Amino acid sequence: MLRTEVHQHKVSRMESILKGIAASNRVAGAYLFVGPPGAGKLAAAEYFATVLECPKQDIIRIVPDGAALKIEQIRDLQEWTKYGPSAGRYLLAIVAKADTMTSQAAAAFLKTLEEPAPGVTFVLLAERGEQIPLTIVSRCQQLIFAEPRQAWQRQPVNSEWYNEFMALGRKSQLELLTISAKLEKDKEKLETLLYDLVHFASYELANNQMARIILESLRQLKRRANARLALDLMVLKLAQVGGK
Numbered sequence: 001m002l003r004t005e006v007h008q009h010k011v012s013r014m015e016s017i018l019k020g021i022a023a024s025n026r027v028a029g030a031y032l033f034v035g036p037p038g039a040g041k042l043a044a045a046e047y048f049a050t051v052l053e054c055p056k057q058d059i060i061r062i063v064p065d066g067a068a069l070k071i072e073q074i075r076d077l078q079e080w081t082k083y084g085p086s087a088g089r090y091l092l093a094i095v096a097k098a099d100t101m102t103s104q105a106a107a108a109f110l111k112t113l114e115e116p117a118p119g120v121t122f123v124l125l126a127e128r129g130e131q132i133p134l135t136i137v138s139r140c141q142q143l144i145f146a147e148p149r150q151a152w153q154r155q156p157v158n159s160e161w162y163n164e165f166m167a168l169g170r171k172s173q174l175e176l177l178t179i180s181a182k183l184e185k186d187k188e189k190l191e192t193l194l195y196d197l198v199h200f201a202s203y204e205l206a207n208n209q210m211a212r213i214i215l216e217s218l219r220q221l222k223r224r225a226n227a228r229l230a231l232d233l234m235v236l237k238l239a240q241v242g243g244k
Contacts, residue, residue, distance in 0.1 A: 014044055017143070022051040027090065028141045030113055030122040032098070034129040035145025044143070045094045045123045052090045052121070060093040064100050071104040077112070084117040091120045098124035099131035106133050113139045130222045144215065152199040161193065162200055165210075168239040176239055180231035187227075194218050207242040214238070
């Protein structure tokens with residue numbers, strides 16, 4: 001599954017990624033754009049429609065009816081997309097706030113992904129990818145959006161952790177496991193700390209691999225995976241890709 005970091009301030013990189021997908025003639029049936037509000041997910045989806053040369057009648061947008069995307073909306077989407085594009089090569093369906101789908105809507109949407117009409121591509125926009133069922137996520141190519149660089153600043157309270165993560169590659173396995181044990185103890189602040197370290201890895205270390213590893217660990221923790229095991233694996237993987 002493709003997972004690519006896209007930062008709003010690097011427009012040319014985002015355009016290059018989407019242009020490359022469009023030019024590859026291997027456009028996937030579904031993409032998941034994940035990131036915070038204001039990160040440019042909708043603009044990227046609309047740009048994707050442009051590079052896919054979708055005419056207006058082959059661009060569909062749905063947004064939640066109230067607080068959630070409901071099964072009736074997904075059924076409407078199924079009707080709109082079941083015959084494929086009407087005028088161009090691709091029909092692009094943009095699903096806003098896909099992380100608000102009800103369980104019934106998600107089940108219906110999964111069936112749509114399993115049997116897509118030729119030429120139909122779905123783009124799901126979400127702030128919290130962990131809120132989307134894994135059965136749907138596994139069928140999507142992912143682009144992970146982050147806040148602009150200037151939106152993040154070092155948090156003095158986390159200075160010790162910044163130093164630890166910068167030096168992970170120089171630590172022994174025992175030292176690394178000691179770090180994960182220390183992370184596990186601070187359960188109340190763990191989620192906030194890990195999100196801050198995602199930004200630290202992306203913006204200050206310019207290491208998107210590290211950011212992806214931390215994000216994946218956050219996903220596992222939110223799904224109530226074994227915390228110690230998830231943190232152990234996270235720290236060991238981080239030591240392999242950065243912090244030297």
